Amino acid sequence: MKGIEAFKVLAPLLKNEPTVLANGFISRAFFNVTDRxxxxxxxxxxxxxxxxxxxxxxxxxxxxxxILDGDGNVLMAMGTLxxxxxxxxxxxxxxxxxxxxxxxxxxxxxxxxxIKLEEVAKSxxxxxxxxxxxxxxxxxxxxxxxxxEGPVFLLIKVEPAFDASQGxxxxxxxxxxxxxxxxxxx
Amino acid sequence: xxxxxxxxxxxxxxxxxxxTGVPCSLLSGxxxxxxxxxxxxxxxxxxxxxxxxLCAGAYMGGKQPVLLxxxxxxxxxxxxxxxxxxxxxxxxxxxxSWRGFGGKDAPEHIIMGDINEPLLKTSGMEYAVLDxxxxxxxxxxxxxxxxxxxxPYTLLVKKGLFDERH
Numbered sequence: 001m002k003g004i005e006a007f008k009v010l011a012p013l014l015k016n017e018p019t020v021l022a023n024g025f026i027s028r029a030f031f032n033v034t035d036r037x038x039x040x041x042x043x044x045x046x047x048x049x050x051x052x053x054x055x056x057x058x059x060x061x062x063x064x065x066x067i068l069d070g071d072g073n074v075l076m077a078m079g080t081l082x083x084x085x086x087x088x089x090x091x092x093x094x095x096x097x098x099x100x101x102x103x104x105x106x107x108x109x110x111x112x113x114x115i116k117l118e119e120v121a122k123s124x125x126x127x128x129x130x131x132x133x134x135x136x137x138x139x140x141x142x143x144x145x146x147x148x149e150g151p152v153f154l155l156i157k158v159e160p161a162f163d164a165s166q167g168x169x170x171x172x173x174x175x176x177x178x179x180x181x182x183x184x185x186x
Numbered sequence: 187x188x189x190x191x192x193x194x195x196x197x198x199x200x201x202x203x204x205x206t207g208v209p210c211s212l213l214s215g216x217x218x219x220x221x222x223x224x225x226x227x228x229x230x231x232x233x234x235x236x237x238x239x240l241c242a243g244a245y246m247g248g249k250q251p252v253l254l255x256x257x258x259x260x261x262x263x264x265x266x267x268x269x270x271x272x273x274x275x276x277x278x279x280x281x282x283s284w285r286g287f288g289g290k291d292a293p294e295h296i297i298m299g300d301i302n303e304p305l306l307k308t309s310g311m312e313y314a315v316l317d318x319x320x321x322x323x324x325x326x327x328x329x330x331x332x333x334x335x336x337x338p339y340t341l342l343v344k345k346g347l348f349d350e351r352h
Contacts, residue, residue, distance in 0.1 A: 032260030048266060053243060060247045
């Protein structure tokens with residue numbers, strides 16, 4: 001499964017959940033599939049999707065909050081998994097698109113070929129952690145975790161297949177912030 | 187000396203309602219005070235940059251966050267401040283201990299102590315040096331920067347300002 005296929009399955013499942021998207025191909029590819037005001041696209045600060053998402057989830061405990069993360073980002077901020085597990089927001093769903101490379105910089109390998117990030121999350125104390133490898137597994141896994149008490153973790157294994165000709169996010173950082181905050185307040 | 191309890195009360199009185207940090211001995215009294223009040227819900231961050239991210243998310247979710255750190259953590263956080271807070275305009279009040287001030291500290295703090303102010307200035311991070319008499323004034327300035335310009339504002343804390351509890 002290519003990352004873009006995973007996004008195409010995932011996008012229609014999202015409703016109005018605030019969603020923090022990791023920098024690099026995660027933000028760019030998802031933007032090109034479905035742009036929504038609830039998407040907080042990161043264009044820098046690699047590694048912080050998880051902590052930003054945790055902050056949103058804690059500030060808005062009644063709203064389901066999603067993190068759309070990448071394997072490189074998770075590996076960079078593994079300690080944040082412990083913060084998420086300890087703060088234990090029931091409303092947080094942490095989704096990781098795992099392509100085993102830093103794709104937007106030229107597909108240098110990460111370490112997730114050997115390290116099972118969903119097991120790290122489970123060991124850290126996430127309530128549930130699942131791994132899927134086929135497109136048809138995404139919806140049932142997502143729906144199961146959506147109903148469960150968080151924090152929960154869904155790892156989607158994909159092939160590196162990012163189309164670099166895809167455009168970058170066209171909103172300015174301040175526009176991204178404003179839309180995101182309005183969607184939460186609104 | 188500035189009472190940790192009074193300063194925490196002032197922060198809360200000014201609307202700050204989300205607290206996280208990575209400890210420093212210079213801030214130990216302040217963190218103990220925050221931890222003593224369960225409804226504050228102080229969150230230990232594993233790294234300073236994770237604290238920056240946490241505060242950014244909390245701010246966008248409607249909170250007014252405070253991040254405590256040693257100036258060593260400013261180095262870890264520099265990319266987070268420059269590629270998140272300063273470009274998206276996401277404010278946070280940073281309470282940063284000034285280890286290495288005046289060249290008198292353990293060796294690992296000397297260089298950051300020397301470059302702390304120039305580094306804040308050159309990276310566009312506005313700041314004030316907190317002392318026992320100016321807390322109302324610097325908090326008013328901080329709130330103005332946070333609410334009007336939506337940028338981070340840093341309060342530098344020298345050794346001896348707050349009580350140390352360890």
